[in-house]
Amino acid sequence: xxxxxxxxxxxxxxxxxxVILLKERLSRPAGLVRAxxxxxxxxxxxxxxxxxxxxxxxxxxxxxxxxxxLSLPIQRLDAQAEGLNREALRQGGGLAKVPCLKITDAAGSxxxxxxxxxxxxxLRGRFADSSVSSVQA
Numbered sequence: 001x002x003x004x005x006x007x008x009x010x011x012x013x014x015x016x017x018x019v020i021l022l023k024e025r026l027s028r029p030a031g032l033v034r035a036x037x038x039x040x041x042x043x044x045x046x047x048x049x050x051x052x053x054x055x056x057x058x059x060x061x062x063x064x065x066x067x068x069x070l071s072l073p074i075q076r077l078d079a080q081a082e083g084l085n086r087e088a089l090r091q092g093g094g095l096a097k098v099p100c101l102k103i104t105d106a107a108g109s110x111x112x113x114x115x116x117x118x119x120x121x122x123l124r125g126r127f128a129d130s131s132v133s134s135v136q137a
Contacts, residue, residue, distance in 0.1 A: 020056045042127060048106075060098055100112055
């Protein structure tokens, strides 16, 4: 029975995956435009962040859209297949659940933030700036 359930969801992902990716591509939000110095500072801060994701996960898509809206070049790591990224997620965060934002501080210690709503709230709180304007990217 477990095999049938897994097969059903795997088939569902294969069928709906391209639709989800198309929707993401067609609904790209405008990105923030910052002064060059401000964007350089944001880019440097983003070096300490990594998003563990699945390409076709709708919750991961929500986080990627927010990253685009805030013009954040955060490293994206695919954790869907068994491998180094999935194992790092399991070891560091404790769960193989996505989306997960790995936040590394200056001392090198990491915090693992799960849940798309919490991740987007964190990104907005840290990077949103009301003094910048939006333009279509």
